Amino acid sequence: MDSSIRKFIFHDLQAIEGYIDPPDALVFLAVLLSQESASLQGSLAEIGVYYGRSYFLLRKICGDAAKIVAIDPFDIVNPDRGTTQYERFVAGGRRLGLSVDAECVIKSDSTLLQPENITERAGAVRFFSIDGGHMLHHVASDSRLAAASLAEHGIIVFDDTFNPAWPEVTAGVTDFLREEAGRFSVFCLTKYKTYVCRQPFHEFYARAIRTSTDLKAFEHIETAFLGSTAIRLHNPIRRRIAHEVMVGLGLRALSERVYR
């Protein structure tokens, strides 16, 4: 348990507007640390950067030398602030003391990209987060792009799975898993995300989740899903409420203790 990264997750990172909450940030940490300790090499990639909450988590965990491919059209207009989405992304990093590698930023609709656009910049990817367009054609295209640029030992994480607000994400992920039956399988499920790897690495990543000290606060429930057994990390409502109460009282830095 690295207390400085935990403080970053529960406190500093929350200053960036965005969509990764502490429980999934802890799963990112567990997966990345397991790759590091097994010397599994490769770059990182994200489709759907927004203002960089997940990007800066990856940067903080993996350091300045890591290649992180950041894919987003960066065309969200912030009329009240007079800055572009991209400027706000970079400014957020500056506030956190974290860098953006502009050579690995791809300002584009992800569905227009080829795997080489990623691998020529950064090599094969070991950690690929998909959180861009949320319609079926986006997820179909993004999952193919991720699979084709992934290292053998890489993982793909899909955001907003099982969220009734975005049913086509769930449809797209299950289509992908059925098409790839026997090749890719799900090793972890959270309230918001689905974590996938190639079959031969399923036990490696399941073990990483099972044994991570950062994840021991969650209930670990074995859940059958399209031919594999995933570990579903259940976050009981009492803990979520305790966390929100502490945040509401302005005790963000201490709110980490609820998840020990």
Ligand SMILES: C[S@@+](CC[C@H](N)C(=O)[O-])C[C@H]1O[C@@H](n2cnc3c(N)ncnc32)[C@H](O)[C@@H]1O
């Ligand atoms: C929910 S936000 C992502 C949140 C982010 N992952 C975080 O950690 O805060 C969705 C992002 O996807 C981007 N997006 C939407 N459609 C996209 C597409 N077709 N290709 C790439 N990015 C897309 C949007 O511009 C937006 O920044």
